[in-house]
Amino acid sequence: RLFTDPAHLLKSEYDFVVVGAGTAGNVIASRLTEDPANSVLVIEAGATNFSNEDILAIEVPFTASNALGNASIIWNYVTQPQVAVDDRVIPYQRGRVLGGSSSINFLVYTRGSRDDFDRFARVTGDSGWSWDVIFPFILKAENLTDPVDHHNTTGQFNPVVHGHSGPVLTTLPGFPSALDPRILAVTQSNPAQFPFNLDANSGNTIGVGWTQTTAGLGQRSSSATAYLQPALNRPNLDVLINTQVTRLINIANKSAVPDLREVEFALNSTSKRFTVRASKEVVLSAGAVNTPQLLLLSGVGNSSSLSALGIHTVVNSPFVGQNLQDHPLLANQWLVNSNTTLDDISRNATLSADLLAQWEETRTGQFADGGGGLNQFAWLRLPANSSVFDGFKDPSAGPTSAHIELFPVNEFVSFSDPTPDTGSFITFVTNTVSPASRGTISLVSADPFTFPAIDPAFLTHPLDMAIAIEAVRTASAFLATPPFEGFIIEPFGALANATTDAELEAYARAGTSTFWHPCCTTKAGNSSDKTAVVEANLLLKGATGVRVVDASVFPFIPAAHLQAPVYAVAERAAHLIQLAWAGK
Numbered sequence: 194r195l196f197t198d199p200a201h202l203l204k205s206e207y208d209f210v211v212v213g214a215g216t217a218g219n220v221i222a223s224r225l226t227e228d229p230a231n232s233v234l235v236i237e238a239g240a241t242n243f244s245n246e247d248i249l250a251i252e253v254p255f256t257a258s259n260a261l262g263n264a265s266i267i268w269n270y271v272t273q274p275q276v277a278v279d280d281r282v283i284p285y286q287r288g289r290v291l292g293g294s295s296s297i298n299f300l301v302y303t304r305g306s307r308d309d310f311d312r313f314a315r316v317t318g319d320s321g322w323s324w325d326v327i328f329p330f331i332l333k334a335e336n337l338t339d340p341v342d343h344h345n346t347t348g349q350f351n352p353v354v355h356g357h358s359g360p361v362l363t364t365l366p367g368f369p370s371a372l373d374p375r376i377l378a379v380t381q382s383n384p385a386q387f388p389f390n391l392d393a394n395s396g397n398t399i400g401v402g403w404t405q406t407t408a409g410l411g412q413r414s415s416s417a418t419a420y421l422q423p424a425l426n427r428p429n430l431d432v433l434i435n436t437q438v439t440r441l442i443n444i445a446n447k448s449a450v451p452d453l454r455e456v457e458f459a460l461n462s463t464s465k466r467f468t469v470r471a472s473k474e475v476v477l478s479a480g481a482v483n484t485p486q487l488l489l490l491s492g493v494g495n496s497s498s499l500s501a502l503g504i505h506t507v508v509n510s511p512f513v514g515q516n517l518q519d520h521p522l523l524a525n526q527w528l529v530n531s532n533t534t535l536d537d538i539s540r541n542a543t544l545s546a547d548l549l550a551q552w553e554e555t556r557t558g559q560f561a562d563g564g565g566g567l568n569q570f571a572w573l574r575l576p577a578n579s580s581v582f583d584g585f586k587d588p589s590a591g592p593t594s595a596h597i598e599l600f601p602v603n604e605f606v607s608f609s610d611p612t613p614d615t616g617s618f619i620t621f622v623t624n625t626v627s628p629a630s631r632g633t634i635s636l637v638s639a640d641p642f643t644f645p646a647i648d649p650a651f652l653t654h655p656l657d658m659a660i661a662i663e664a665v666r667t668a669s670a671f672l673a674t675p676p677f678e679g680f681i682i683e684p685f686g687a688l689a690n691a692t693t694d695a696e697l698e699a700y701a702r703a704g705t706s707t708f709w710h711p712c713c714t715t716k717a718g719n720s721s722d723k724t725a726v727v728e729a730n731l732l733l734k735g736a737t738g739v740r741v742v743d744a745s746v747f748p749f750i751p752a753a754h755l756q757a758p759v760y761a762v763a764e765r766a767a768h769l770i771q772l773a774w775a776g777k
């Protein structure tokens with residue numbers, strides 16, 4: 194049942210209380226309530242999008258980025274001034290609605306590499322996180338569906354590495370882009386630098402290949418539509434929305450190990466506080482910003498920082514909120530000789546309305562696909578002898594993980610500037626996918642309704658800056674290949690005047706923003722790892738009764754967009770929880 198008012202809850206204790214109906218939280222809620230013996234309460238700060246089918250920014254794949262401006266469905270965060278990128282404050286939205294960030298993200302479906310998960314297993318000492326063991330959980334989450342145009346997809350993906358009966362719908366691009374033949378031709382003309390990869394989701398991400406998205410039948414598939422909605426009528430599942438969890442309360446006797454199985458929550462900052470208990474576990478799935486915030490508010494953190502804010506320390510855990518990693522985004526535009534870019538969609542309201550009408554009637558056309566005609570992407574490694582690594586250890590997880598990603602979009606993309614009134618553009622969004630920089634989430638106040646301080650520390654590690662520059666050079670090299678001859682007119686804007694290292698660095702400082710992939714803020718590690726906040730089985734160290742299941746637990750950021758790795762972690766975590774309580 195769906196509750197909108199905490200006063201209406203009928204029970205004061207459940208087996209499991211899940212904090213956050215986001216990407217991971219809904220997997221946990223859905224899997225645990227498959228067993229009628231488990232009772233589960235999910236508490237979500239945001240609203241439902243089930244009763245209001247009209248949040249187009251959530252449903253229409255092409256216009257997903259509109260969600261960033263919809264205050265009713267986001268945590269409208271910004272970063273601290275970013276010292277390595279001209280002290281700019283960067284918008285840092287998260288989803289605040291059923292489905293969490295899976296309801297507002299850009300739908301790109303990438304799982305990360307074999308090496309990403311094998312490193313996860315190595316540093317936690319739990320082989321269960323290795324690629325081979327987690328792979329069945331990846332498949333369990335997925336149902337690969339036909340693209341909306343039902344074209345023949347042979348040669349565009351590898352069917353054996355996909356799930357076909359899971360809840361999350363995925364698909365291949367369903368609308369051809371004029372860029373497709375050129376990009377694919379580069380893999381023929383320059384295979385040494387830009388090899389073709391049949392499927393970046395096979396465990397080996399390296400190369401150029403077709404994208405996949407979390408959409409099906411022309412519309413977004415989120416953890417809300419895939420996991421939560423089908424489970425909502427189960428009698429053992431209650432979901433409380435519009436309600437913010439404010440802290441976990443220690444219910445142990447004074448000298449005992451802290452037991453944080455009481456959850457406090459409220460409708461808003463001035464309203465009454467309520468509590469509920471979990472007889473088995475509290476599962477924190479509030480995301481990589483809010484999970485550490487909640488732990489700190491509950492007295493789990495660095496004791497001196499906590500006491501400075503007047504918060505009593507329950508567990509001295511200095512690394513809560515540390516180790517924040519994210520992917521820096523740089524959008525590089527070129528003016529092109531083409532009349533088939535998608536720029537007119539954002540310039541011409543009638544064209545946009547027509548495409549929306551087509552989507553509404555038949556769930557087909559350009560709007561049924563992810564934004565920008567992004568039909569292929571490239572995940573590439575820099576050579577081991579590249580001078581960028583001089584004096585540094587390669588931060589990537591291994592040979593199947595990339596250093597850079599090129600994200601070619603068939604229109605002008607910028608998160609700071611509008612599309613110019615004239616001209617045709619393509620954009621190569623570049624990504625430093627195995628960054629070395631690490632930032633923090635910290636409290637500025639003991640008030641749970643005050644936003645935490647978010648510092649992703651973008652490009653603060655010199656290696657990240659060097660790789661970001663190499664990524665721009667690699668995008669230029671891609672466009673200098675024979676298939677793009679006569680197509681590129683010139684680089685646009687500041688890129689036109691950036692060629693030397695110093696100029697490219699200034700360009701990267703001025704333009705870098707985020708891929709919205711915060712993670713690692715309560716990272717998992719083995720029992721002796723003092724920098725780890727949770728154990729390999731994701732239980733909070735130093736306390737009983739709390740498990741963290743969301744993007745916070747990655748020890749290192751995967752070389753991927755994060756939703757698929759989060760689904761994988763959540764599917765395995767649900768299995769671990771079931772095993773832990775079997776027969777109890």
Ligand SMILES: Cc1cc2nc3c(=O)[nH]c(=O)nc-3n(C[C@H](O)[C@H](O)[C@H](O)COP(=O)(O)OP(=O)(O)OC[C@H]3O[C@@H](n4cnc5c(N)ncnc54)[C@H](O)[C@@H]3O)c2cc1C
Pocket residue numbers: 212213214215216217218236237238239261286287288289290291292293294295297298299300301302303436437438439478479480481483484487708709710711742743744745753754755756757759
């Ligand atoms: C704009 C954007 C674009 C992105 N694009 C992509 C992409 O194309 N592909 C991709 O793979 N990944 C993408 N990502 C990243 C990906 O969506 C996230 O990494 C992933 O969804 C995070 O899952 P999570 O479970 O950790 O957190 P979330 O899905 O964010 O869930 C956290 C939930 O907890 C709730 N919550 C938080 N605090 C509280 C509280 N105190 N009380 C109650 N509830 C609370 C939140 O409202 C939210 O519903 C994008 C993210 C964003 C924001």
